[in-house]
Amino acid sequence: xxxxxxxxxxxxxxxxxxxxxxxSLKSGARVQDALVRLGHDVVGIDVGHDLxxxxxxAAPEVAFVxxxxxxxxxxxxQELLEALAIPYTGSGVSACIRCSDKVIAKNHMLDAGIPxxxxxxxxxxxxxxxxxxxxxxxxxxxxxxxxxxxxxxxGSALGIKFAVAxxxxxGALVAAFxxxxxxxxxxxxxxxxLAVSVLDGEVLPVVEALPTxxxxxxxxxxxxxxxxxxxxxxxLPEQLTARAQKLAxxxxxxxxCRGFARIDLMLGEESGELTVLEANAIPGMTETSLLPLAAxxxxxxxxxxxxxxxxxxxL
Amino acid sequence: MRDLMALTERGDIxxxxxxxxxxxxxxxxxxxxxxxxxxxxxxxxxxxYGPTEGLTVLKSCIAEVMAEEGTTIDPEEVLVTTGGQQxxxxxxxxxxxxxxxxxxxxxxxxxxxxxxxxxxxxxxxxGLDEDGMRIDELERTLERLDREGRRPKFIYTxxxxxxxxxxxxxxxxxxxxxxxIRARELLVLEDNPYGLLRYEGDxxxxxxxxxxxxFVIYLGTFSxxxxxxxxxxxxxxxxxVLEKMNxxxxxxxxxxxxxTQLFVAAYFDSGRWQDYVHSLKEIYRRRRDVMLDSLAxxxxxxxxxxxxxxxxxxxxxxxxxxxxxxxxxxxLDERVAFVPGRAAFVDGRGASSMRLNFSxxxxxxxxxxxxxxxxxxxxxxELYETLTGTQRIVEPAAEPAxxxxxxxxxxxxxxxxxxxxxxxxxxxx
Numbered sequence: 074x075x076x077x078x079x080x081x082x083x084x085x086x087x088x089x090x091x092x093x094x095x096x097s098l099k100s101g102a103r104v105q106d107a108l109v110r111l112g113h114d115v116v117g118i119d120v121g122h123d124l125x126x127x128x129x130x131a132a133p134e135v136a137f138v139x140x141x142x143x144x145x146x147x148x149x150x151q152e153l154l155e156a157l158a159i160p161y162t163g164s165g166v167s168a169c170i171r172c173s174d175k176v177i178a179k180n181h182m183l184d185a186g187i188p189x190x191x192x193x194x195x196x197x198x199x200x201x202x203x204x205x206x207x208x209x210x211x212x213x214x215x216x217x218x219x220x221x222x223x224x225x226x227x228g229s230a231l232g233i234k235f236a237v238a239x240x241x242x243x244g245a246l247v248a249a250f251x252x253x254x255x256x257x258x259x260x261x262x263x264x265x266x267l268a269v270s271v272l273d274g275e276v277l278p279v280v281e282a283l284p285t286x287x288x289x290x291x292x293x294x295x296x297x298x299x300x301x302x303x304x305x306x307x308x309l310p311e312q313l314t315a316r317a318q319k320l321a322x323x324x325x326x327x328x329x330c331r332g333f334a335r336i337d338l339m340l341g342e343e344s345g346e347l348t349v350l351e352a353n354a355i356p357g358m359t360e361t362s363l364l365p366l367a368a369x370x371x372x373x374x375x376x377x378x379x380x381x382x383x384x385x386x387x388l
Numbered sequence: 389m390r391d392l393m394a395l396t397e398r399g400d401i402x403x404x405x406x407x408x409x410x411x412x413x414x415x416x417x418x419x420x421x422x423x424x425x426x427x428x429x430x431x432x433x434x435x436x437y438g439p440t441e442g443l444t445v446l447k448s449c450i451a452e453v454m455a456e457e458g459t460t461i462d463p464e465e466v467l468v469t470t471g472g473q474q475x476x477x478x479x480x481x482x483x484x485x486x487x488x489x490x491x492x493x494x495x496x497x498x499x500x501x502x503x504x505x506x507x508x509x510x511x512x513x514x515g516l517d518e519d520g521m522r523i524d525e526l527e528r529t530l531e532r533l534d535r536e537g538r539r540p541k542f543i544y545t546x547x548x549x550x551x552x553x554x555x556x557x558x559x560x561x562x563x564x565x566x567x568x569i570r571a572r573e574l575l576v577l578e579d580n581p582y583g584l585l586r587y588e589g590d591x592x593x594x595x596x597x598x599x600x601x602x603f604v605i606y607l608g609t610f611s612x613x614x615x616x617x618x619x620x621x622x623x624x625x626x627x628x629v630l631e632k633m634n635x636x637x638x639x640x641x642x643x644x645x646x647x648t649q650l651f652v653a654a655y656f657d658s659g660r661w662q663d664y665v666h667s668l669k670e671i672y673r674r675r676r677d678v679m680l681d682s683l684a685x686x687x688x689x690x691x692x693x694x695x696x697x698x699x700x701x702x703x704x705x706x707x708x709x710x711x712x713x714x715x716x717x718x719x720l721d722e723r724v725a726f727v728p729g730r731a732a733f734v735d736g737r738g739a740s741s742m743r744l745n746f747s748x749x750x751x752x753x754x755x756x757x758x759x760x761x762x763x764x765x766x767x768x769x770e771l772y773e774t775l776t777g778t779q780r781i782v783e784p785a786a787e788p789a790x791x792x793x794x795x796x797x798x799x800x801x802x803x804x805x806x807x808x809x810x811x812x813x814x815x816x817x
Contacts, residue, residue, distance in 0.1 A: 092717055095394050197771065206775045232714055243775035244709035247768050251714040 081113050083383060084133035084159075086150060088119035091142030092231055092252070100358035101139035107379040108137070120150065128157055135386045136161040137379075138355060143226065146355045147173035160386045164354045168329040172354035176225045176257055178328060179351075185327045187320060188348045190339070191216060194225060194257040197250055206243075213239055216260045223259060224252035235261065264342035267307060269321035270335045270356065270364040272378070273385055276318040277367035281307035303363065305370045313340070317347055324352050332385045335364050396716075396725035402757035405725040407551065407700060408748035409612050410671055414664070422654045430650050438646040440638050442468020442622070445653040450622050452656065453608065457583050459597040461624050467633055470644045472581055472609035472621035476500050478633040478640070479542065479577050479605055479623075480507040489533065489540040493521050495703070495732030495741070497551045497579065500544060511734045512540070518694070520557025521545055523564045530572065542575040542605070547595055549582040549699025552732045552743035556697055559592055566599045575629070579607045582699035584665055587673035589697040596624065605629055610652060612700070613665050618648040672700070675746040678754050686762025688769060700747040705729075705740055710768050712742045718767070724760040 085108065087101025088094050101117060108115045116131045118124065120140060128136070136159050144150055148169035154161040164172065171177050176194040183189060193212050199205035213220065222245035224232040232252040234245035242258075249256040266282040281304045307314070321336040328334075335356035338349050356364040358379075368378040396405040426434050441447075447463035454461050469475050476499075484490070486508035492500065494513030504511050512533075514526045526543070533539060545565075547557035557565070569576050578595045596606040605625035610618055623633060637643075655661060679702055683693050693704040704726075706712065712728040719725060729741030744761075746754055772778075 090395075090398070092395065092720070200771065200774050206777060209775070231717065243772055244711070246775055247709055247772050248711050248714040250771060251718040251768070 081134045081383065082132070083108050083113045083115050083135045083137055084128060084131050085115060085117045085137045085139055086120050086124075086145065087117060087139045089121070089140050089142075089145055091140065091144060091146075092227070093141035096357055096359060097139055097141045097145065099360075100141070100362070103360070103375070104137055104139050104358050104379055107376045108383070110376055111380055111383075113383070120145065124150075125153065125157065128154075128159060133159060135159070135383055137383060137386075138162055139358060141355055141357065146353075147226070155388060158388060160388045162382050162386045163332040164328075164330045164334065165387070168331060169354045171328045172330070172334070172352045174225050174255070175223060175351050176255060178324075179257075181327050182324060182349055185323065187323050187327065188346065190260045190262050190348050190350065192257045192259040194255060196255045198254075200246075209242060210239070212258055213242065216258060219261045221259045221261050222246055222249045223257050224249045225255035225257055226253040262339040262341050262348055264344075265307075265340040267309075267317055267338045267340055267347075268335055268363045268367070269317055269338065270333065270367040271321055271325045271330065272333050272368065272373070272381065274322070274325065276322055277364075277373075278306035278370040279309060279314055279317050280305040280363045280367050280370075281309075282363075303361075303366055305363075305366050309340075313347070320347055320349055324349055328352055330354065331387065333364065333382055393727070393731075395720055401720065401723045401725050402749060402753045402760070403725045404744045404746070404749065404754070404757050404761075405727045406745050406748045408745070409616065409700070410668065410747055411615055411617070413667060413671060414615070418655075418658070418660070422651060422658065426647070426650045426654050429654075434647045434650045436646055438643045438649065440634055440643050442466060442644060443646065443649045443653065446620070446649040447622075449653055449656040449661075450608065453584070453610075453613070453661075454594075454606075454624075456662070457580075457591065457594060457597075459594045459606075461601075465624050465627070465630070467623045467630050467637065468644050468649065469621045469623060469637065470641055471611060471616070471619045472579065472607050473499065473503070474637070474640070475605075475607040475621055475623045475633075476503050476544075476577070476579070478636045479629075480504065480509065481636040481640075482629060482632040483541045483575070484509050489538055491526065491529065491540045491543040493545055493550065493553075495552050495729060495738055495743075496544065497546055498727065498731040498743075500579075501731075501734060504544075505734075509541070513733060513735070513737075516550065516553060516555055518555055520547055520550065520555055520561050521565070523561050523568065526565070527568060530568070530574075540574065542577050543569065544577045544579065545595070546579045546581075548580055548592065549585065549696050549701075551582070551699070552701050552727065552729075553703040554694040554696030554699055554701045555703075556589075556592065562592065562595055562598055566595060566604075569603045570599070574603065575626070576604045577607060578604050581607075581609045581612045584613055585669055585672060585700070586698035587669060587676060602626055613668070614652065614655070614661065618645075618652055620644060620648055620652060672747050675749075675751055675754055676702070678751045679744065679746040679758060682755050682758035682762075686759050687765060690769060691765065700745055702744045702746065703729075704742050704744060706742070706765060707769065707772070708740050709772050710765065711739045713739070715742075715764060715768065718764045719761060722760040722764055724757045726761065 085101050085105045087097050105115050105117050118127050136154050138150060138161050148166040151166045151169050171181060179189045179192060195205050219235045219237045222234045222236055232249045234248050236242045236245045246256060268280045270277040283302045285302055317338055324336045325334060335353045337351050338347050340347055365375050396403050446468055447466040450466050451461050451463040480503055484507040488509050489512055490504050490509045491512050493516050515522045549556055576595060580594060596604045605623060607623055609621035690707045693702050696702060713730055716728055727743040729738030732738050
């Protein structure tokens with residue numbers, strides 16, 4: 074595996090058709106600026122039907138994948154880059170597949186003994202063909218209320234709903250199925266919202282997301298500027314920080330991540346226990362994103378972070 | 389939602405989300421001829437600054453447009469603005485201090501919300517039904533505010549072919565609203581971009597005409613009757629308010645474009661503007677009818693929608709378990725887009741509604757777009773029925789009797805009963 078040297082021709086893949094297109098365009102633009110400052114020869118590609126042709130024309134030595142959501146984060150683009158033999162940043166195909174599907178990721182965590190909130194996952198067929206709706210009362214009893222309903226495949230807060238009572242569950246499922254054909258119902262963990270980023274197998278300081286309006290907390294709040302504050306390093310007892318980082322690293326290993334990733338965890342308010350919600354194979358690189366924030370707290374500036382990630386690009 | 393809305397502009401999507409007039413039918417040769425005459429006859433003037441309140445020649449055109457709707461004004465009283473949107477901004481700039489109350493309709497024009505918010509106003513929304521803003525609810529709200537020692541700075545309304553609901557305030561409600569504001573000495577901002585785009589029914593007087601202009605600030609625009617590209621709107625209203633707005637406009641942009649003002653004046657000189665509006669009305673009427681027919685064909689009886697007599701929009705309300713923000717994700721997969729209803733509310737209401745535009749896309753695309761929306765809605769309805777074990781009522785036994793609005797539902801938009809004309813009933817697949 075060749076180490077990538079300076080003055081490299083880098084294609085930044087961004088945008089695309091996913092629902093997270095706008096975030097990706099922001100991540101991509103910021104990455105491009107950094108790469109230019111680092112002295113690379115940079116070409117930005119808004120991913121579309123002509124992706125393969127444009128990659129062939131550009132003939133980059135490395136592809137920086139700054140895509141989020143469907144196609145970019147689920148292994149599709151990575152598979153294509155493998156086929157074209159272009160080394161790319163971040164995780165490989167199989168890790169992308171494992172991370173981008175919350176259900177697959179959580180099952181891997183369960184198998185490895187990594188704590189993750191109790192859940193049940195179904196595709197639409199289960200409800201349409203197998204009468205899964207009849208099992209909802211039993212599921213609700215086991216998970217308790219409120220419970221969280223999420224699309225399995227979405228990276229952002231899109232489609233995530235709280236159901237506070239049984240009557241909310243069908244509507245929440247309908248909403249979640251808008252984003253894909255697999256959803257999960259998950260026990261709601263009330264507590265502190267933590268993120269641990271990993272760079273080349275090394276954990277970075279823990280970030281805590283603090284909603285500014287304590288009285289009304291929801292998932293969307295963390296994605297709205299001004300409604301959430303981020304603290305890094307999170308104010309946690311030393312052993313909890315160590316435990317969170319250890320769990321993140323365990324997830325990194327189990328899912329087979331490469332380059333960089335971000336692991337989201339909850340610190341249960343009542344239990345005091347840490348549980349892992351999900352892993353993001355391509356975390357955001359915007360001005361307000363958590364991985365750059367954590368890297369900065371570890372003394373790695375944005376340009377240095379990008380240089381490192383490009384350096385770790387592989388086939 | 390903003391990120392999702394950005395996706396609706398993708399080229400391969402049939403977007404019923406826009407609010408665009410059709411500018412493709414404007415004759416290119418007329419455009420060229422008018423531009424040529426402006427260039428030759430008014431070279432220096434069109435390249436120069438103009439007075440803040442606008443050029444006199446344009447003000448006469450504005451008086452002509454308003455007269456067409458039966459509103460007589462003195463052209464001297466007009467403030468020409470950079471689009472109608474600037475009127476909303478200038479009224480806020482003139483009247484609003486942080487924390488002040490603005491009363492608006494529920495739903496309201498989504499483009500006004502960010503303006504109101506940027507002046508840190510508190511927006512209170514009053515429900516509307518097929519007769520426009522519920523004045524009884526408005527009066528109750530004003531009484532409540534009285535008790536709290538508060539007074540709204542102004543009431544914002546789009547009384548004719550409302551954006552987004554498509555409804556029109558009835559004459560009795562217009563009269564009652566005028567009585568209320570006169571008695572309480574309250575200002576109204578009457579936003580009237582679509583008044584001349586009437587496809588059926590009799591024209592109604594503007595609030596400004598009914599009231600006389602002591603308490604009504606009128607907002608007009610050339611955007612929907614000629615071109616949004618010329619960026620020209622206007623305001624008439626109480627002189628003290630207009631004077632302050634003039635000062636505000638000086639600070640904002642000194643004056644609106646002399647070039648486009650002279651273009652519009654030259655266009656009016658050619659004497660064809662009414663013909664052009666007439667041709668637009670013909671196009672839009674057909675598109676509205678195609679959309680109404682397609683909705684009747686493609687949406688089930690659990691859905692309802694407004695029947696606008698003019699304007700650009702239809703407001704569709706789906707069963708309450710469907711969230712149109714989430715539905716948009718599914719719709720984008722099917723390459724069709726709409727505006728989720730939440731954009732028209734400041735308090736999270738409107739989750740089951742959507743705004744559809746019929747002016748900006750051709751008839752074939754309207755048919756196909758509505759068909760795709762019908763499919764994704766049907767998919768969600770069937771899934772919900774599977775999840776809850778309920779069955780869709782295919783045809784209600786009888787037309788529900790008109791009832792007094794349930795107080796508990798006061799915050800829900802009251803809509804006319806769903807159209808069942810031509811409805812195919814139980815659909816297959």
